[in-house]
Amino acid sequence: MAIRSIDEIDIEGRRLLIRVDYNVPIVEGRITDTERIHASLPTIKNALNRNAHIILASHLGRPGGKHVPEMSLKPVARELSSILRRPVMMAPDVIGEDVEKLVELVGPSQLLMLENLRFHPGEEANDREFARTLAGYAHVYVNDAYGVCHRAHASVAAVPSFYLDKGAGFLLLKEIEYLTTRLEDPSRPFVLIFGGAKVDEKIPAIRALLNRATTVIIGGAMAYSFLKAQGHHLGKSLIASDDKVEQCKEILAEAEQAGVEILLPVDHIAAKRLSKSARPIHVDGIDIPDDLLGLDIGPQTIERYCDAIDRARTIVWNGPMGAFEYDPFARGSFAIARAVAANRQTTIVGGGDTISALKGAGATRGISHISTGGGAMLHHLSNKPMPGIEALEA
Numbered sequence: 456m457a458i459r460s461i462d463e464i465d466i467e468g469r470r471l472l473i474r475v476d477y478n479v480p481i482v483e484g485r486i487t488d489t490e491r492i493h494a495s496l497p498t499i500k501n502a503l504n505r506n507a508h509i510i511l512a513s514h515l516g517r518p519g520g521k522h523v524p525e526m527s528l529k530p531v532a533r534e535l536s537s538i539l540r541r542p543v544m545m546a547p548d549v550i551g552e553d554v555e556k557l558v559e560l561v562g563p564s565q566l567l568m569l570e571n572l573r574f575h576p577g578e579e580a581n582d583r584e585f586a587r588t589l590a591g592y593a594h595v596y597v598n599d600a601y602g603v604c605h606r607a608h609a610s611v612a613a614v615p616s617f618y619l620d621k622g623a624g625f626l627l628l629k630e631i632e633y634l635t636t637r638l639e640d641p642s643r644p645f646v647l648i649f650g651g652a653k654v655d656e657k658i659p660a661i662r663a664l665l666n667r668a669t670t671v672i673i674g675g676a677m678a679y680s681f682l683k684a685q686g687h688h689l690g691k692s693l694i695a696s697d698d699k700v701e702q703c704k705e706i707l708a709e710a711e712q713a714g715v716e717i718l719l720p721v722d723h724i725a726a727k728r729l730s731k732s733a734r735p736i737h738v739d740g741i742d743i744p745d746d747l748l749g750l751d752i753g754p755q756t757i758e759r760y761c762d763a764i765d766r767a768r769t770i771v772w773n774g775p776m777g778a779f780e781y782d783p784f785a786r787g788s789f790a791i792a793r794a795v796a797a798n799r800q801t802t803i804v805g806g807g808d809t810i811s812a813l814k815g816a817g818a819t820r821g822i823s824h825i826s827t828g829g830g831a832m833l834h835h836l837s838n839k840p841m842p843g844i845e846a847l848e849a
Contacts (some may be wrong), residue, residue, distance in 0.1 A: 458847045459622035461501055461597050470508040470565055472593035474610050476620050477513035477531045477598035494827055498599045498624030506563035510592050512572055512610055520576030532568040543770045549575045550588045558592045578609050586613035601622025602828035604843030611843035623847055633803050633824040634835045639640055640820060642768035643669055649773030650675030654695040658702050659837035663707060670716040670763050674752050674776035678720050690743035722753030724784055735783040751777030752787035761794040770795055789816035796821030805832035
């Protein structure tokens with residue numbers, strides 16, 4: 456069954472449960488990044504304009520099924536209220552008699568925020584009775600929380616099964632459009648860019664997309680595992696376990712057989728240690744001396760990578776090129792960010808560190824789609840089950 460948009464569902468004057476993703480950073484009670492809240496606004500405003508009685512549900516952090524005051528959604532409710540310039544009622548809990556009374560009080564074009572879903576153990580356990588109770592709060596269900604669609608949690612996997620009227624919000628639909636529809640038959644050249652340290656998380660995505668890719672660019676710490684697989688010496692650089700290096704070797708062989716170009720660093724920015732005061736050393740070559748660790752791609756590698764990016768018509772990027780949080784090792788990630796933003800074709804970027812690199816480079820405006828779910832994006836690209844999406848299709 457095709458997933459329905461909120462636009463296609465009758466929500467006029469009805470109680471509507473919207474699963475949003477307000478897992479935002481909070482420091483001393485203040486939200487330091489409101490992008491996820493702003494990303495949900497088109498769906499919320501649509502519901503407000505259609506006089507829906509709106510109940511918002513989200514998680515925040517990992518409280519482990521217990522009430523942790525520091526992980527309350529109260530600051531989020533206040534921030535949303537300020538953005539919308541209208542009251543947002545705050546429930547004292549996720550379920551219970553007091554919550555039920557507040558649900559009954561929600562009128563047309565009014566909003567109620569439930570407390571952190573993960574305060575209740577039934578959320579992460581995908582408990583059906585917990586899901587049944589949540590579902591009883593509304594007549595219609597809309598999921599707009601792409602960042603948790605890869606989780607088999609109650610609010611995204613079980614709750615939809617209790618509804619006839621269910622669908623996706625605008626944010627979730629956009630994620631599906633870019634990460635499924637546009638990648639089924641991508642415009643070529645199709646360039647994949649993977650970085651960061653977690654080789655095991657990226658290999659399934661590389662494998663799933665390899666037969667469609669023109670070029671795969673690899674940077675960050677994971678590049679050293681691929682270079683190790685080729686027999687190079689990488690000094691003190693971070694290398695994955697032997698079994699992961701073996702997987703890298705398999706990917707290289709599969710790519711060669713498929714005629715897919717794999718680009719790896721040909722020079723590096725290294726140092727004797729990782730710190731803000733570390734002296735960056737250019738290593739002009741693939742092998743890294745024993746007393747150094749690779750921390751960024753070098754200028755020759757940047758030039759090669761940017762050439763491939765300039766020619767691309769579809770780009771998917773997940774993972775920075777180095778330890779960009781430290782100024783001496785930020786040049787590679789920032790150069791790639793600016794090249795991707797300047798491409799002006801279909802560019803899809805995801806992952807918290809990657810988005811931070813984009814922001815650091817001042818390059819967010821040129822990107823076609825910035826995914827709101829790093830882990831969910833990799834899961835999706837790897838063709839792994841997405842319970843939150845599948846539940847809307849059932």
